[in-house]
Amino acid sequence: MSDEKLRKAEVADLVGVIERMAGELSLAEEPSRFIAALEGDAAPAPPGPAPSR
């Protein structure tokens, strides 16, 4: 198989997984919810020191 065909096959494998799972996404699910998930799930920050810089 040529390099170009191998590349396409490899990407097709990855894309296939994404497309199968993406069928379950609701209209409200946006990329920005990743940051919201990180900030929302963080443990509350204890008081920090004065910056040393």
Added chain:
Amino acid sequence: MSELTSIAAAAAAIRARKLSPVEATRECLARIERLDARLRAFITVDADGALAAARRLEAEAGRSAHGALHGVPLALKDLCAVHGMPTSCGTGNPDYFRAERDCTVATRLVTAGAIILGKLNMTELAMGAFGDNPHHGHARNPWNPERCSGGSSSGSGVAVAAGLALGAIGTDTGGSIRLPAGCCGVTGLKPTYGRVSRAGAMALSWSNDHLGPMARSAQDCALMLQVIAGADPLDATASLRAVPDYLAGLEAPIAGIRLGVPENFFFQGVDPEMVAAVRAAAVTLGSLGAEVREIRLPDPQVMNDVTQIISRSESAAIHAGPMRERPADLAAFARGRIELGLQVPAFDYLQALRLRARLARAFAREVWSEVDALALPVIPEPAPPLAAALEGSLEEITARQGRFSRLTRPFNGWGLPALALPCGFSRAGLPLAFQLVGRPFDEAAVLRLGHAYQRATDWHARAPEG
């Protein structure tokens, strides 16, 4: 000089005037001079600039408040922009990356008194797990030069392990801090996504890039993270959350911390010596008071696939222009990787970003209700032979890299803090390593666990001959 075994010891000795910044810098430069022709950790050594900075800091002694890293010699991966030094990003073009301002992380380190020795070798464009470089020479593992140093922050791992610098900055898009830390037997922290500014560092994948410290211990990583973490108006993805006192929490007991050891994925197909060492590390943490339990994690392979799609698309968007304008800057492998990213449809890239958000929420819901942190392998085997790692076609090497980074990459997708640290040596004398993973923005917990482990063991204190 025994003070030069850690950042903490060197900073304390400098504060106590038992060690001068010039002495510390000269010692590191002498080691670079002696060892780096063989190790290839550095792309640029700024001996004159480092000594001038050291003399300036020495002259300031007693005249002004010292920063936390006053007089401590460090080095930066060669994708961090620093005025007066080229930034090749591991390519054949010394000026591949130019930024309007210095990298925020470099500025913060210098403001805290650190001395920048130079810029460190790396896999070209940070695209690779093994530490090879076709333009600057392969960064050599100081434990065995025929074995991989780990990538992409290969020079950072090598420089710290060989004592050429007391600490280094690496970047991690799929494991690029933790893989060289694991291969070279040093400690490296990939912080939470957004904890450390990415401004002034070459991007490989905006959504997955993390900058973080590499040093000899969790304590030294805490010292560096304290300086570099926090909001930055130059990076909109840098979190506005307050930075806690990482050092104050280090000595707290770990009793009661629920530590999960994954029962799925992370031990499958992993070298038996590595498995035994990681499980022994969990037992050690249990003996120190952590409540160790097995846990089943949401399928990490799905996050691996999602993260690969995002990284490939974004790296192609970032680097295809320079590749087309100056193809000779890049070797065939980097060009091939960029071409791979050009094959990903925008539709699938965007679906991957949406799925990532869903997977991150699901992970938080299912995992953090059961445990407070995770302990698991960081590399699937001790540093493999470099020659064998680089054999074959682009696709074969890419697949091999994917397998080698399969234990680290999911945590880039989940955005979680992950500390890699040594936990033994193989029969062949190569470092074994594990990673501690925590909740978002809970670097304090993984550093505390890592510090407790390193107070009970001495794997991190061992150094290669030389």
